[in-house]
Amino acid sequence: MYINCRVCGGNVQEFVDLGRQTMANGFLRPEDVEREYFFRLAVGMCELCTMVQLLEEVPQHLRYHDAYRYHASGSESHRKHFAQNARRFMESELTGPDPFIVEIGCNDGVMLSTIAQAGVRHLGVEPAGNVAELAKAKGVQVLSEFFDLATATEIRAEHGRADVIFGANTICHIADIESLLLGVDVLLGPDGVFVFEEPYLGTIVGRTAFDQIYDEHIFYFTVRSVQAMADRFGLELVDVERIPLHGGEIRYTLARPSKRTPTPAVGDLLAAERTRGLAEPETFERFGHDVERVRGDLVTLLREIRAEGRRVVGYGAPGKCTTVTNYCEIGPDLVPFICDSTPSKQGHLVSGSHIPVRPPEAFAHDYPDFALLFAWNHAEEIMTKEKAFRDAGGKWILYVPDVHII
Numbered sequence: 001m002y003i004n005c006r007v008c009g010g011n012v013q014e015f016v017d018l019g020r021q022t023m024a025n026g027f028l029r030p031e032d033v034e035r036e037y038f039f040r041l042a043v044g045m046c047e048l049c050t051m052v053q054l055l056e057e058v059p060q061h062l063r064y065h066d067a068y069r070y071h072a073s074g075s076e077s078h079r080k081h082f083a084q085n086a087r088r089f090m091e092s093e094l095t096g097p098d099p100f101i102v103e104i105g106c107n108d109g110v111m112l113s114t115i116a117q118a119g120v121r122h123l124g125v126e127p128a129g130n131v132a133e134l135a136k137a138k139g140v141q142v143l144s145e146f147f148d149l150a151t152a153t154e155i156r157a158e159h160g161r162a163d164v165i166f167g168a169n170t171i172c173h174i175a176d177i178e179s180l181l182l183g184v185d186v187l188l189g190p191d192g193v194f195v196f197e198e199p200y201l202g203t204i205v206g207r208t209a210f211d212q213i214y215d216e217h218i219f220y221f222t223v224r225s226v227q228a229m230a231d232r233f234g235l236e237l238v239d240v241e242r243i244p245l246h247g248g249e250i251r252y253t254l255a256r257p258s259k260r261t262p263t264p265a266v267g268d269l270l271a272a273e274r275t276r277g278l279a280e281p282e283t284f285e286r287f288g289h290d291v292e293r294v295r296g297d298l299v300t301l302l303r304e305i306r307a308e309g310r311r312v313v314g315y316g317a318p319g320k321c322t323t324v325t326n327y328c329e330i331g332p333d334l335v336p337f338i339c340d341s342t343p344s345k346q347g348h349l350v351s352g353s354h355i356p357v358r359p360p361e362a363f364a365h366d367y368p369d370f371a372l373l374f375a376w377n378h379a380e381e382i383m384t385k386e387k388a389f390r391d392a393g394g395k396w397i398l399y400v401p402d403v404h405i406i
């Protein structure tokens with residue numbers, strides 16, 4: 001099957017199908033299972049501009065609403081990273097008279113709270129009302145809207161143009177990328193930058209991190225596809241930087257044409273992507289096989305553990321665990337519960353697979369033999385925090401880049 005590319009209108013050819021899935025952040029109460037929303041989770045690549053994207057999408061008002069479960073401040077590493085991001089902007093881009101920064105999808109204010117504390121003019125645009133309230137409680141100015149051309153026009157009329165437009169794990173969520181980029185064009189000052197940090201297709205393919213594929217991630221960026229997208233909408237990709245968050249992301253910096261000299265990192269990463277064949281059909285074919293292999297290995301291991309009468313508990317209920325549990329058909333029979341520190345996920349079920357989410361105390365209270373680490377991107381932080389589990393003889397199961405026990 002194919003669809004038309006959301007960026008350029010070209011043909012998008014499907015390369016992987018992760019089956020019937022629900023919403024990654026659709027954690028639900030047991031009484032609501034009847035009302036679950038399902039769609040086909042399949043990904044393809046545009047033959048013209050190479051943008052990798054979902055074939056089917058979940059309407060955005062069903063994904064972002066007043067009960068959005070993900071809190072961006074939920075880990076120490078993220079709090080540190082975004083505070084540092086804010087300081088970096090204040091030292092580089094926000095140094096003129098009365099600077100202004102806009103964040104697309106500011107979540108609970110993990111980045112903008114540092115900007116707000118410094119008294120710098122800012123605006124978070126956040127459609128999910130509950131996390132927007134958390135940001136406001138930290139002194140952040142928030143507009144509860146989806147970011148698009150109309151919202152950007154409204155912001156410009158009220159606040160003027162922005163020196164920085166920023167997004168972290170939000171730009172790849174916006175299906176109407178044309179309206180988003182036209183909005184950036186309206187709102188961005190002549191010397192401003194549009195900076196965004198998003199999961200990297202190179203990491204997803206290279207580490208078989210197929211759990212990054214879910215309803216919220218409409219696009220799976222590469223330097224090449226972002227550059228083509230920027231060119232198409234009258235912007236220029238001037239810098240790229242690899243960052244460790246979410247297992248490996250890229251921070252893209254776009255500016256108006258000829259305003260900044262592109263850094264050597266852009267050419268270097270483009271060349272690396274060419275060498276890796278990151279836009280070649282064979283690469284995706286291999287990825288499809290790797291995904292199936294990981295599924296087989298993981299399910300076999302979990303069944304063996306169950307047959308031996310030993311216990312497994314899931315650790316961390318990121319959005320990613322929805323893809324893995326549903327694609328591998330892992331239910332409460334194999335993983336009776338998952339513990340997670342996010343209060344709004346606790347007492348809920350993972351959508352589709354219906355594995356209950358419990359607080360971390362449920363883990364420490366009665367250690368299992370194995371902990372299946374769904375939040376693998378936070379391995380260091382979690383394993384340090386849960387050192388006593390290892391000391392008591394417990395073992396961690398990871399499935400990225402392949403299934404292994406440590």
Ligand code: JHZ
Nearest residue numbers: 070074075169216316317318319320340341342375378
């Ligand atoms: P984490 C998020 O995905 C959401 P997720 C979003 N959709 C997106 O686009 C991607 O990021 C890129 C828990 N935890 O950060 C907290 C513990 O329980 O991998 C979280 O529920 N104990 C915007 O959901 C989860 O793990 C801990 O000590 O994949 C991690 O979620 C720590 C550190 C975390 O994001």
Ligand code: ZN
Nearest residue numbers: 005008046049
């Ligand atoms: Zn395209």
